[in-house]
Amino acid sequence: MPKQVDYEERRLRIAEAVCALVARSGMEAVSLRDVAAEADVSMGAVQRCFRTKEDMLLFALEHISQRVSERADQRIAATSTPQAATTLLSHTLAELALLDEESRAQAHVWLAFVGHAPTSERLAAVLHETYAKLHDLVVWLIGYGQDTQEFPPHLDAVQEAHTLLAVADGLTVHVLAGHHSPETASAVLQRHVDRLAR
Amino acid sequence: MPKQVDYEERRLRIAEAVCALVARSGMEAVSLRDVAAEADVSMGAVQRCFRTKEDMLLFALEHISQRVSERADQRIAATSTPQAATTLLSHTLAELALLDEESRAQAHVWLAFVGHAPTSERLAAVLHETYAKLHDLVVWLIGYGQDTQEFPPHLDAVQEAHTLLAVADGLTVHVLAGHHSPETASAVLQRHVDRLAR
DNA sequence: TCTTTTCCGATGCACTTGCATCATAACCGC
DNA sequence: GCGGTTATGATGCAAGTGCATCGGAAAAGA
Numbered sequence: 001m002p003k004q005v006d007y008e009e010r011r012l013r014i015a016e017a018v019c020a021l022v023a024r025s026g027m028e029a030v031s032l033r034d035v036a037a038e039a040d041v042s043m044g045a046v047q048r049c050f051r052t053k054e055d056m057l058l059f060a061l062e063h064i065s066q067r068v069s070e071r072a073d074q075r076i077a078a079t080s081t082p083q084a085a086t087t088l089l090s091h092t093l094a095e096l097a098l099l100d101e102e103s104r105a106q107a108h109v110w111l112a113f114v115g116h117a118p119t120s121e122r123l124a125a126v127l128h129e130t131y132a133k134l135h136d137l138v139v140w141l142i143g144y145g146q147d148t149q150e151f152p153p154h155l156d157a158v159q160e161a162h163t164l165l166a167v168a169d170g171l172t173v174h175v176l177a178g179h180h181s182p183e184t185a186s187a188v189l190q191r192h193v194d195r196l197a198r
Numbered sequence: 199m200p201k202q203v204d205y206e207e208r209r210l211r212i213a214e215a216v217c218a219l220v221a222r223s224g225m226e227a228v229s230l231r232d233v234a235a236e237a238d239v240s241m242g243a244v245q246r247c248f249r250t251k252e253d254m255l256l257f258a259l260e261h262i263s264q265r266v267s268e269r270a271d272q273r274i275a276a277t278s279t280p281q282a283a284t285t286l287l288s289h290t291l292a293e294l295a296l297l298d299e300e301s302r303a304q305a306h307v308w309l310a311f312v313g314h315a316p317t318s319e320r321l322a323a324v325l326h327e328t329y330a331k332l333h334d335l336v337v338w339l340i341g342y343g344q345d346t347q348e349f350p351p352h353l354d355a356v357q358e359a360h361t362l363l364a365v366a367d368g369l370t371v372h373v374l375a376g377h378h379s380p381e382t383a384s385a386v387l388q389r390h391v392d393r394l395a396r
Numbered sequence: 397t398c399t400t401t402t403c404c405g406a407t408g409c410a411c412t413t414g415c416a417t418c419a420t421a422a423c424c425g426c
Numbered sequence: 427g428c429g430g431t432t433a434t435g436a437t438g439c440a441a442g443t444g445c446a447t448c449g450g451a452a453a454a455g456a
Contacts, residue, residue: 003401003402003403003454004454005404023316025317026313026316028226031443031444033442033444041405042405042406043405043406044403044405044406045405052444052445053444053445108313108316111312111313112313114374114375115225115313115374116224117374118224118374119223119224124376127375128376128377131372131375132377135377162386163390165368166364166365166369167361167364168368169367169372170364170367171364173309173312174367176312177315179325179326180360184360191357191361192361202423202424202432203432229414230414230415234435241436242433242434243435245416246433251414
């Protein structure tokens with residue numbers, strides 16, 4: 001058997017490089033050469049990992065998409081001490097909204113991809129799927145809050161989830177655009193969730 | 199006096215071309231040549247109107263930014279028949295959220311620019327200013343609703359405006375990403391406004 | 397050690413980009 | 427008309443792009 005290489009690891013590494021570049025200087029700054037340099041591999045290696053540039057970008061999106069979902073799931077799973085559903089919901093949403101400073105890069109990447117979704121069919125598909133997953137998550141959280149009687153039972157979980165997700169994404173945009181600081185955005189979110197609990 | 203040309207008109211025309219291109223095939227598709235072709239002028243003309251490409255894009259952003267604001271203002275000013283503050287607010291927000299199909303292009307452009315805001319100082323400034331203006335507008339609308347006693351007086355107009363703007367922008371993103379149709383997005387918005395009126 | 401198979405990375409290539417240049421055309425006051 | 431001024435658009439140019447190519451390096455089994 002000839003030389004073998006851990007492609008999965010390299011792909012991830014390249015995806016990280018893509019994110020770093022997008023976050024630092026926008027999406028147009030992502031050229032194969034730049035990515036290769038950032039990931040500290042040769043251009044040939046990048047071309048071997050991904051057939052085209054679009055494939056590479058798509059993989060990067062799926063990567064951060066997955067990371068965001070995972071983080072949210074973990075936060076919920078890690079609730080060993082029985083936490084108030086209210087704070088669980090607001091914290092999860094804050095996570096999804098990528099508000100903290102270190103998520104700023106991911107938010108930047110995310111938005112860049114959304115901006116390109118109308119252009120690329122495949123990209124749109126990934127986004128659609130991710131949003132559906134997140135929506136389900138939020139619906140579940142609201143239901144949980146209703147079980148613990150923190151949220152009134154007459155709430156329409158599906159509708160509320162739509163609104164909550166919209167608020168979260170809107171705040172992501174606002175923070176990125178400089179209209180909000182992460183703190184004020186977080187406060188807005190918190191307030192909205194508290195309101196649900198009446 | 200030599201040949202004179204209506205620069206303002208040409209600038210607007212070019213700005214429209216930029217928007218059309220961005221909407222059609224994303225922001226990377228905007229090259230000086232493409233813009234010139236789309237606007238049906240020569241490349242030299244474009245270069246005469248705008249010193250650099252960045253200037254051109256910035257002007258295009260300011261253009262649509264202004265158009266959106268104007269449309270919202272007009273909708274309010276045109277309220278000859280005394281309209282319910284509730285519907286006035288929700289319609290205005292729907293307008294701002296660029297939900298209808300023909301605003302899709304503008305939404306696309308807007309988002310593209312937001313995505314580039316962290317990169318460009320000047321771009322961020324324009325966005326910041328616009329958001330501030332919109333916020334003031336929504337605050338005023340809520341206050342108006344309180345005057346007509348449609349909204350409870352204890353509402354914190356500033357905070358509610360923040361949430362409303364976030365919902366609107368979030369929905370813009372969701373529609374663009376294919377997570378919502380304009381109709382469902384509009385319904386979510388409507389629901390949220392109705393909720394304010396208790 | 398040698399062979400074989402995979403991987404690497406440098407180079408080439410056709411193309412596009414933003415911007416500069418400049419001869420020419422279009423215009424206005426005279 | 428005519429001179430002087432300004433706008434125009436074709437062309438040039440260097441830099442950068444994604445992708446294809448390919449000789450040889452590297453590793454694992456013989």
